Structures are given as structure tokens and as C-alpha cells.
Amino acid sequence: MIPEAKQSVVKDALQSTFGVSEYEDIRMLTAGLSSALVFRIVVQKTPYLLRIITRTDAASDPTRQFDCMQMAAKAEIAPRIWYTNIEDRISITDYVEAQPLPIEEAKTKLPKLLRQLHSLPPFPKVMNFQDTADIFIRKFQEAKILPENMTEELIKQYSRIVAVYPRNDEDLVSCHNDLKPENILFDGERVWLVDWEAAFLNDRYADLAVVANFLVKDEEDEADYLGSYFGEPADEYRRARFLLARQITHMSYFTVFMLFGAKGKPIDVSIEKLDLDFRSFHDRIWAGEISLISDDVKIQYALVHMEQMLRNMRTKRFEDALNIVSRHQMNDL
Known part of the structure; x- marks a missing residue:
């Protein structure tokens, strides 16, 4: 063995x-x-x-x-x-004998654990999560896995995020960078994080966005989640930046899992024929009912993120978030 x-x-x-x-x-x-x-x-x-x-x-x-x-x-x-x-x-x-971690308990424990993680002495710097997303977007476009008209809106709107989202080294903290359920182990009393292969200095919102895929179902959840993490109610800038960071994460997951699932080759897929409910898909991953091992599930997971990102980008809140983060950046100059 x-x-x-x-x-x-x-x-x-x-x-x-x-x-x-x-x-x-x-x-x-x-x-x-x-x-x-x-x-x-x-x-x-x-x-x-x-x-x-x-x-x-x-x-x-x-x-x-x-x-x-x-x-x-x-x-x-x-x-x-x-x-x-x-x-x-x-x-x-x-070895942690993992037990099921109920979502409601995770909502209480994980934001505080992330705050503790992000307060550690600085990890080595490798790259910002935006740099990671940019690399996989480029590989995805070069592979021509999906027709351009299927991703045209996605790429166009993503470029608007890139134009305003900060890339300041002083914002970087020690991050795990791979907080999927398999790496979040509950022993019945406390939560442990394992598999530090991807750990490095990164934007705090990268970790926050990944965990939010499983814990944050609506704006009320978001307020509680960020409030618990920051130790105070999140202001409009923090909530706007969090929203945009989640879209960067959606884009990264979409391109990464599409590349892995399609083996870097063009595929024929109809998004209308797939069950793309973001919330139920992540609930089932959290419960251990869905594994991302097979290529077909990887492709479906990629499309789950694509559909959710498109849905978010068509909202007034997304436009407001772009304006809030842009103004904040201008004020910092």
C-alpha cells in the first residue's frame, strides 16, 4: 500500500x-x-x-x-x-475521528476559527487568489472547452470585478486556501483544519468565500457570518468586497473543475438539462452525499458555479458592490 x-x-x-x-x-x-x-x-x-x-x-x-x-x-x-x-x-x-458537523453549529464555529487562522504569523507568499483565477481562466479559454457565446457574459462581467477589486499586499493574511468539507474535521467538540498543501499568504476573503459556499444561504446569514468573523457588524465595504470575492471564487471553481472534468478538451453540454441548484448541491457535498471524484460530477460542479455567478452578476447588489469597492479604492489613492 x-x-x-x-x-x-x-x-x-x-x-x-x-x-x-x-x-x-x-x-x-x-x-x-x-x-x-x-x-x-x-x-x-x-x-x-x-x-x-x-x-x-x-x-x-x-x-x-x-x-x-x-x-x-x-x-x-x-x-x-x-x-x-x-x-x-x-x-x-x-488522526481525527470525524463526526458530522451540523450546518448551524458550523455557522458558529467556523467564522471564529477563520479569524484565528488569519491572525497567525504570516505564511509564505505564493500568489493572490486573483492570480490563481487568472491562470485558470486563461487555460480554460485556450482549451475552448465551451462555446464562446456560452461564457461571453461571464468573462465580460468578471473583467469588471478585476478592474476594481484590490490587490494590496498589506491586506494579505495566513490562509488555508482549500477549505472544502474534507479538510474541516469535527471531533464532536472542536473543529480542526487539515491538509495544508495549499496554505500561503492570501486575501482573507478567499477563505471566507469558500466556506460561505456551504454556510451562507442569504443576506441574513451573510451578516451573521461576517459579523462573527470580524467581531462586529460588517460595513458596506466589507460586504461589497465579500460579494465580489465570492464571484472570483465562483469563476475560479468554474474554470478549474471544467478543465479537470473535461480533461482540457471541448465538450458539448446543455446547461438547461442539468440540475444546477447551488444551495442543494453544496448541502449534499457537506453531507457527504456528493463526491467530486468523477469527471461528470466535476463538470456539473463547474456549471453550478457558472450559473450561480451569472445569477449574482445580474443583480442590483452586484452593481452596487462594484461601485462601493471602486469608490473605496479611489479614496485610498
Whole structure:
């Protein structure tokens, strides 16, 4: 189960950490889309999480990943770390026996946890979430996966966001950047964040927007969510910036999942024939009823974000948000 090339370094890790060279049980964990190999191992009757990084590119840099995880673990945001080895690209941490986290409880716990995360010492800087979106938009357009008339409005409106949304380094905070339900574990009392592969310095609204996909159903939820995060009612600028950040996230998820699902090749899809209810789709992901492993579901998930983004961009509130953020930017000059 563990690759032959990694078996000796895993034995070394077990010996160094626990004084034994073998585990009593091992089970591969397959949730999520990470390229890392993740296992639940049992050593001396106690379960732990063994993670083996398999990619060697900058995005999977073990130094950055382990540094961010160490800071989060010290703050008791991430599970306790027992062993890391940058050269061997492996780590051993506490294993969290996850229990269902009710949405209403998540609405109370997660904004405060995000505030704690974003208050950590600065993580390394890689890129802003807008830069990430720009990269995937360009790849999506080059691949010509969908007819241009299907995405023309989307691209045009997105360019209006890019023109006003701030890219100020002083706004950046320590972010997780991959807060899908598989990486938010509830042990029955507290919430832990795992898989720090994508962690780096980023816009706080990037994390806030991703979690909001699951927790924020209407403007009342939004006010409570942002108020809990900031520790005070969010003013019109914070709410406007949050709205625009959510559209950047929709755009990023649309292009990323369309590229992965379509394998970078043109496809024929009719949006009218698909069940594209954003809220119920995310409720089912949260409940573990939908997995994003298959290509067909990836494509549907991409279209879910596309449809929601188009719906949002056709509202007066979107126009107001553009004006509010634009004015704020002008006042800062």
C-alpha cells in the first residue's frame, strides 16, 4: 500500500517517533483531490495520520506546507504533529475521528476559527487568489472547452470585478486556501483544519468565500457570518468586497473543475438539462452525499458555479458592490 520507495523512510519515521518500525494497521484515505498519499495508521493501538507528498512542484513544497501546518498546530487549529521530514516529504499527525458537523453549529464555529487562522504569523507568499483565477481562466479559454457565446457574459462581467477589486499586499493574511468539507474535521467538540498543501499568504476573503459556499444561504446569514468573523457588524465595504470575492471564487471553481472534468478538451453540454441548484448541491457535498471524484460530477460542479455567478452578476447588489469597492479604492489613492 505504501510505495516501495517510501517504505524505509516510513519505518525510520515510526522508529524515531514511537520506537517501533511497524504499524499495526493501515488504511488508505481517498477523500479529496490531492495528489498526496494519505493513510490512517495504528501504532501501539493509537490511530495517526500518515501523509506522503508525491508531487515535486512548487505548489506541493513540503517546506512551506510543514511550516504552515506547524504554526496552525501550535495554535491548535491543526491536529498535533508527531513527525515531519522535508527531504522524505512525509508527516505523521494525530488522526481525527470525524463526526458530522451540523450546518448551524458550523455557522458558529467556523467564522471564529477563520479569524484565528488569519491572525497567525504570516505564511509564505505564493500568489493572490486573483492570480490563481487568472491562470485558470486563461487555460480554460485556450482549451475552448465551451462555446464562446456560452461564457461571453461571464468573462465580460468578471473583467469588471478585476478592474476594481484590490490587490494590496498589506491586506494579505495566513490562509488555508482549500477549505472544502474534507479538510474541516469535527471531533464532536472542536473543529480542526487539515491538509495544508495549499496554505500561503492570501486575501482573507478567499477563505471566507469558500466556506460561505456551504454556510451562507442569504443576506441574513451573510451578516451573521461576517459579523462573527470580524467581531462586529460588517460595513458596506466589507460586504461589497465579500460579494465580489465570492464571484472570483465562483469563476475560479468554474474554470478549474471544467478543465479537470473535461480533461482540457471541448465538450458539448446543455446547461438547461442539468440540475444546477447551488444551495442543494453544496448541502449534499457537506453531507457527504456528493463526491467530486468523477469527471461528470466535476463538470456539473463547474456549471453550478457558472450559473450561480451569472445569477449574482445580474443583480442590483452586484452593481452596487462594484461601485462601493471602486469608490473605496479611489479614496485610498
